[in-house]
Amino acid sequence: MVLLDGKETSKKIQEELKEKVDQLKKEGKKIPHLAAIIVGDNGASLTYVNAKVKACEKVGFESTLIKLSESTTEEQLMKRVKSMNENPDIDGYIVQLPLPKHINETKITMAIDPAKDVDGFHPENVGRMALGMPCFLPATPAGIMELLKRYEVPTEGKHCVVIGRSHIVGSPMAMLMWRNELPGNATVTITHSRTQNLKELCLQADIIVAALGKAEFLTAEMVKEGAAIIDVGITRVEDTSKKSGYRLLGDVKFDEVAAKASFITPVPGGVGPMTIASLMINTLKAIEMKELI
Ligand code: GUN
Numbered sequence: 001m002v003l004l005d006g007k008e009t010s011k012k013i014q015e016e017l018k019e020k021v022d023q024l025k026k027e028g029k030k031i032p033h034l035a036a037i038i039v040g041d042n043g044a045s046l047t048y049v050n051a052k053v054k055a056c057e058k059v060g061f062e063s064t065l066i067k068l069s070e071s072t073t074e075e076q077l078m079k080r081v082k083s084m085n086e087n088p089d090i091d092g093y094i095v096q097l098p099l100p101k102h103i104n105e106t107k108i109t110m111a112i113d114p115a116k117d118v119d120g121f122h123p124e125n126v127g128r129m130a131l132g133m134p135c136f137l138p139a140t141p142a143g144i145m146e147l148l149k150r151y152e153v154p155t156e157g158k159h160c161v162v163i164g165r166s167h168i169v170g171s172p173m174a175m176l177m178w179r180n181e182l183p184g185n186a187t188v189t190i191t192h193s194r195t196q197n198l199k200e201l202c203l204q205a206d207i208i209v210a211a212l213g214k215a216e217f218l219t220a221e222m223v224k225e226g227a228a229i230i231d232v233g234i235t236r237v238e239d240t241s242k243k244s245g246y247r248l249l250g251d252v253k254f255d256e257v258a259a260k261a262s263f264i265t266p267v268p269g270g271v272g273p274m275t276i277a278s279l280m281i282n283t284l285k286a287i288e289m290k291e292l293i
Contacts, residue, residue: 001258004147004230004265010273013146014059017280021060033062034118034283035093037080039103040070044236045096052094055276061283064090074103078111085113092118092136092286094279097168115293118282121167124293129175134292136282141173143274144209144230146281148183153207153228153263160186161201163218163251164211169232173209198222210251220256228263232271 024031034056038049049065056063066080077095084093093116099105114124120136128135137145148155160177164170170190177186186207191198193212202208202222210218211232223229233251250267258264265271 001261002151002263004151004153004263004270006143006147006265006271006274007269009147009150010143010277013277014055014280017059017284020284025060030091030287031060031062032091032283032287033064033089034279035064035066035084035090036096037066037068037077037084037093038096039068039072039077040100042098044234045098049096052276052279055280056283059280061280062089070100072100072103074107077103077108081108081111085111085116090116092116092283094119097121115289116286118279118286120172120282126167126172128293129172132179134289136285136289137176137278138168138172139275139278139282140169140232140271141176142281143276143278144173144232144271145176145183146278147230147265147271147274148228151263153183155183155207156185158186158206159189159204160207160209161189161191161205162209162211163191163198163202164209164213164232165190165192166211169211170209173211177207177209212251214251215249216251216253218252218257220253220260223257223260225260226262227260229257229261229265230271231265231267234267234272 036049036052038045053063053065084090095108109121112122114122117125118136120138125135129137162170162174174188174190177184178188189201191201199222203224205227207228209230213233215235229252231250231252235249236246237249239247248268
């Protein structure tokens with residue numbers, strides 16, 4: 001079994017990006033600037049956003065973090081989005097999801113300039129991805145593809161079962177796996193909460209991407225010997241023995257599934273750090289995307 005080490009791979013990617021930034025500095029060119037907007041005080045979201053901003057600092061990008069209160073109105077957030085679109089110094093930005101219930105996420109996502117949409121959530125980027133045109137790929141699926149590429153996990157002609165159909169992970173993941181590219185060229189089955197024969201489908205899978213958000217859902221009896229397992233889950237469970245008061249569990253029952261797997265991502269230290277690395281890659285790309293989108 002090979003552990004797909006996202007932490008180590010992300011570190012390597014960030015070193016590569018740092019070299020590129022140093023080169024840009026030497027040439028007197030613009031340094032990529034990523035901004036993040038977060039609304040409210042969701043602990044997990046704050047942790048993710050802080051990790052993104054910290055990663056920017058590490059690779060030498062400029063970064064701006066805008067924290068808005070839970071009571072921010074849709075109109076106020078829209079104003080912030082518009083000012084990000086108009087600010088030539090900001091190359092790319094994200095609005096961390098989920099947003100408070102009183103704000104329409106689709107409306108906000110659609111207001112983001114597609115050329116600055118480093119999350120790849122705007123319908124224009126989603127459509128471009130579907131058509132194989134230049135675009136920002138959503139960070140989590142793109143990070144998984146990068147991990148598959150760097151560890152040379154075979155995908156061509158393989159059966160990939162994706163569990164979960166979210167706009168952020170499941171749906172784009174399926175699209176990237178069936179693309180006529182490598183990694184990719186897989187035969188993909190998308191499964192979700194209404195799928196009736198999930199266990200049978202998983203048992204046929206050469207690759208399983210578990211992205212449903214249910215702790216330790218995927219067990220050994222659902223996995224074929226030698227399958228590659230990608231765990232996108234990050235559920236916080238109370239653990240008083242930890243300083244933070246919680247520990248993270250993936251969607252995969254790691255120990256028993258790892259005993260059958262050819263490749264597997266750990267949680268934490270698997271897909272999470274790769275999401276951050278992808279966002280950094282997209283931010284560097286944002287400078288070129290101005291001409292393409
Ligand atoms: N919430 C969970 N994942 C993401 C992500 O990749 N980007 C944003 N903006 N919000 C998220």
